[in-house]
Amino acid sequence: MTAAAPPDDRGAREVGRRIRSLRTERGISLSELARLAGVGKATLSGLENGVRNPRLETLYAITAQLGVPLTAVLSAPEQAPTVRGAAVGATLLEVFSDREATYELYRMCVTPGPAQLSPAHSSGVTEHVTVFSGVLRAGPVDAPLTAGPGGYLRWVSDVPHTYAAVGEEEVHASLLLRYPRPSTPDS
Amino acid sequence: MTAAAPPDDRGAREVGRRIRSLRTERGISLSELARLAGVGKATLSGLENGVRNPRLETLYAITAQLGVPLTAVLSAPEQAPTVRGAAVGATLLEVFSDREATYELYRMCVTPGPAQLSPAHSSGVTEHVTVFSGVLRAGPVDAPLTAGPGGYLRWVSDVPHTYAAVGEEEVHASLLLRYPRPSTPDS
DNA sequence: CTCCGCCGTTCCGTTTACGGAACGGCACGG
DNA sequence: CCGTGCCGTTCCGTAAACGGAACGGCGGAG
Numbered sequence: 001m002t003a004a005a006p007p008d009d010r011g012a013r014e015v016g017r018r019i020r021s022l023r024t025e026r027g028i029s030l031s032e033l034a035r036l037a038g039v040g041k042a043t044l045s046g047l048e049n050g051v052r053n054p055r056l057e058t059l060y061a062i063t064a065q066l067g068v069p070l071t072a073v074l075s076a077p078e079q080a081p082t083v084r085g086a087a088v089g090a091t092l093l094e095v096f097s098d099r100e101a102t103y104e105l106y107r108m109c110v111t112p113g114p115a116q117l118s119p120a121h122s123s124g125v126t127e128h129v130t131v132f133s134g135v136l137r138a139g140p141v142d143a144p145l146t147a148g149p150g151g152y153l154r155w156v157s158d159v160p161h162t163y164a165a166v167g168e169e170e171v172h173a174s175l176l177l178r179y180p181r182p183s184t185p186d187s
Numbered sequence: 188m189t190a191a192a193p194p195d196d197r198g199a200r201e202v203g204r205r206i207r208s209l210r211t212e213r214g215i216s217l218s219e220l221a222r223l224a225g226v227g228k229a230t231l232s233g234l235e236n237g238v239r240n241p242r243l244e245t246l247y248a249i250t251a252q253l254g255v256p257l258t259a260v261l262s263a264p265e266q267a268p269t270v271r272g273a274a275v276g277a278t279l280l281e282v283f284s285d286r287e288a289t290y291e292l293y294r295m296c297v298t299p300g301p302a303q304l305s306p307a308h309s310s311g312v313t314e315h316v317t318v319f320s321g322v323l324r325a326g327p328v329d330a331p332l333t334a335g336p337g338g339y340l341r342w343v344s345d346v347p348h349t350y351a352a353v354g355e356e357e358v359h360a361s362l363l364l365r366y367p368r369p370s371t372p373d374s
Numbered sequence: 375c376t377c378c379g380c381c382g383t384t385c386c387g388t389t390t391a392c393g394g395a396a397c398g399g400c401a402c403g404g
Numbered sequence: 405c406c407g408t409g410c411c412g413t414t415c416c417g418t419a420a421a422c423g424g425a426a427c428g429g430c431g432g433a434g
Contacts (some may be wrong), residue, residue, distance in 0.1 A: 030411075039392080041413085042391095042414075046413090052392090055240045056240055058392085074258060174317070216380080218381065218382075221423095229385090229425095231382095233383090235382095
């Protein structure tokens, strides 16, 4: 693109930092990840340091090898450890549900404490969570995501998943359950 | 990468289809989107047809212009279900309001038609809108923003602002009004 | 019917991400 | 003390995405 660094580059740099973070978390070297992902060491090095503008294919190869979805390195807010507390509480208040039951909207409140577990839903169900206050860690049990105020999480909920408040503050969020559309081809 | 098409290429093709879908939904031409996003027509054409492997920077430029987060074209499951309501215009349903009145949460539904106008609120009030389905154009009357499913808009609402549904589909969103309060203002 | 404007695709020279190899740095063992 | 091995970075030729321009197709105006 233009010679002057566009603001989008900040996003690319963020991606690099998250990939390095995920890699070091797993205790594997740059060389090894590059080999596993089938990319050059130069590519991975340049990507992690934010001096390259990776192709989509490259990102796929690397994130797949790290075992995380592409969105994990593109939009994850900030890393936060899973907090285990003493008090318990996750309450749901149904807000809206259309008659065809294609989606349901809930008001969610999670108090600090141990993670709340939820079993797998029927195939194809997607969960959308919008956080309004507090920091929420939620998603599939093996790869939960983190979001702060204004943050947005989404995952396919046909696997067991968890909800946990990170930090001392209660989490207020909206939860949207979307069911696969039965029929009605439209648009 | 290797000569043989890796399975990840399917993801890239999906991205192209979603971008074309989002573009045609908005009724803008390939040439125009390319110009707005600051990329070449050849780039956008090849991307939409899945014959190119775009750089991250390119995707940022295009999705930003479409008013959707990058994740919307990378992992969006399928088109949002179309839910037809009876009411015309914009309806608000209060969902939550804390006792100190620092913020209020609404469920919002905007039907296709002329834009809804809202006068200025008291100084310092911020509006947060999270779109769940449809495409919403909202914000200050002189500079409205656009967001699709999963999109998020925010502006300081001490100026007159508008809401309008883009396209044929109803817009479902959550609306958060935050009043000035010395507690944890996000960035 | 012809001209004109805009559409999306294709051609082409330039820019740049790509992988392989070479490099310096550090820890360990002979 | 100096090899040996692995680390992450840098160099470099190649492959491919990039933007600009040219192309054919289509619909409306004259």
